[in-house]
Structure formats: C-alpha cells, structure tokens
Amino acid sequence: MTEPSPKDFKPVDEWRDIYDFLDQVRLRPSMWVRSGSLLHLQSVLYGYSVACKIHGVPAVTDFDQPGPFSEWLCPRLGMRRSSLGWEVEIQRAAETAGVPPLDMFFNLLDEFRTERDDAVQDAAR
Numbered sequence: 001m002t003e004p005s006p007k008d009f010k011p012v013d014e015w016r017d018i019y020d021f022l023d024q025v026r027l028r029p030s031m032w033v034r035s036g037s038l039l040h041l042q043s044v045l046y047g048y049s050v051a052c053k054i055h056g057v058p059a060v061t062d063f064d065q066p067g068p069f070s071e072w073l074c075p076r077l078g079m080r081r082s083s084l085g086w087e088v089e090i091q092r093a094a095e096t097a098g099v100p101p102l103d104m105f106f107n108l109l110d111e112f113r114t115e116r117d118d119a120v121q122d123a124a125r
Contacts, residue, residue, distance in 0.1 A: 018048055018060045019113070026106050036102045038087035062112075072112050 008027055015021055025032040033041045045063040052059035062068045070086040077093050090108065094101040
C-alpha cells in the first residue's frame with residue numbers, strides 16, 4: 001500500500017456514511033482502533049448504529065449482528081452462522097492465516113463491497 005497523501009484524509013463533516021469512516025480507519029488505523037483490535041472497531045460500528053437509531057437517522061447497518069456483512073462472511077470463511085460476531089471470526093481466521101486481523105478485515109470488506117456493488121449493478125440491468 002502506498003503512503004496516504006493529505007488529500008486522502010477527510011474531516012468528519014465530509015463523510016457520507018460508515019464506509020467513509022472505514023476508509024479513514026484504513027488510512028490511520030492506530031488513530032481509530034486501539035491496538036488494531038477488531039473488537040474495538042466493532043464497538044465503534046455498533047455505537048454508530050445505535051446513535052443513528054436513537055436519532056432517527058437512516059444508516060448503513062451492514063455491520064450489525066446479524067447483518068449483511070456477517071451473513072456474507074460465514075460462507076466466505078467456510079463456516080456456519082456464528083453467534084460470536086464477525087470480529088471474533090475474522091480474528092480467528094487471521095490468527096490461523098498468520099496475518100494481522102485488521103488487514104484481513106479490510107481485504108474482506110473490499111470483497112464484500114465489490115460483490116454488493118456487482119449485485120446492485122446486475123439488478124439494475
């Protein structure tokens with residue numbers, strides 16, 4: 001990965017959705033996620049979801065449990081539905097593969113988004 005340039009960093013008021021937040025996390029993970037912990041990242045995402053619900057704001061809740069991301073992830077990792085949460089399952093898979101969990105999360109997130117975008121485009125045809 002190339003070093004991010006200053007134009008890659010966006011202030012909060014320029015974010016449109018949770019994916020813009022995740023793009024910023026990817027650029028500076030240690031700023032947003034303590035020790036690269038997926039549990040901490042999941043907590044932030046859950047807090048976002050709760051805040052949106054409390055304030056009646058429509059939000060992308062792909063990362064709720066259960067939710068679209070975890071539903072997609074189970075077959076992708078070759079497992080049945082997990083009650084432990086996507087963050088635990090990715091942590092386990094990353095340990096088995098010997099890769100940093102946050103790196104695996106972002107790789108899986110890219111796949112998830114690509115497949116969803118492709119499905120939306122196919123449905124529009």
